Amino acid sequence: MRIEPASPKVGALVTGLDMTRMTDAEWHQLYQAWLDHQVLVVREQNFTIPQFLAVAERFGKLTPHRVRRTRDAEYPALTRMGVNTRKPDGKVDQAVFARGQGWHTDGPWEVRGVSKATQLYGLEIPSIGGDTWFANMYASHDALPEALRQRLEGVQAEYVYGGRERLGVDLLDPDDRDAPPVLWPVLRTHPETGRRSLYFNPYHFLRFTGMDEAEGNALAEELKARMIQPDAEYHHKWHKHDYVVWDNRCSNHAAAGGYPIDQPRIHWRATILE
């Protein structure tokens, strides 16, 4: 197994490893690299669905995604990304096609536990576009001006699926649309590394608790402008059979889009709670 940085400040690239046959020593090395780099890319994996889900369970608690309609019928913990991109009338369903665009973390709205990680496995990759971008949120924290960092101490944000505009809420079943907001501190301490990160997610953001609307909106705009440090990004160009797992507690990501609608882009996805 070889582990090397995927970019100077976020991501690690792993080659020469079959994740279905890892030794304990390899697993510990891999998990530590994941904590150190926030994102792992492991090339050339050949997973069956049970193997893909078994790998997810090594990282934490496997949980079916709130969006029920893209769950696999036999394995509900498996979400199929990039299928059913067209409506019955043949038109592109933007809620599915554009899913995951815009910087965000996964699951700040999750009421069942802490959204620890997301893993994806690439099955069909378009010839152009369709990259996934990652950003190191420890770096974003460390780059905050001191006065702003002090102001953010103790500030909490509320999140619901799709945020104020309820983006993508059409993907949810009616029962799942009214889940209560979930609160997160804007400055978050990682339970395993002890490092502090900026935790902000404009996509699912509702409001800052106890802050008047004008002040909250201004603060949200300021965090949006500061949350991605250009020198702490990694843009992942997918290869077929890449396995990627990221830590939602200390990184943000975005689907870049920009691929032809008539080319398939299909991934298996699993959601992992602490």
Ligand SMILES: [Fe+2]
């Ligand atoms: Fe996402």
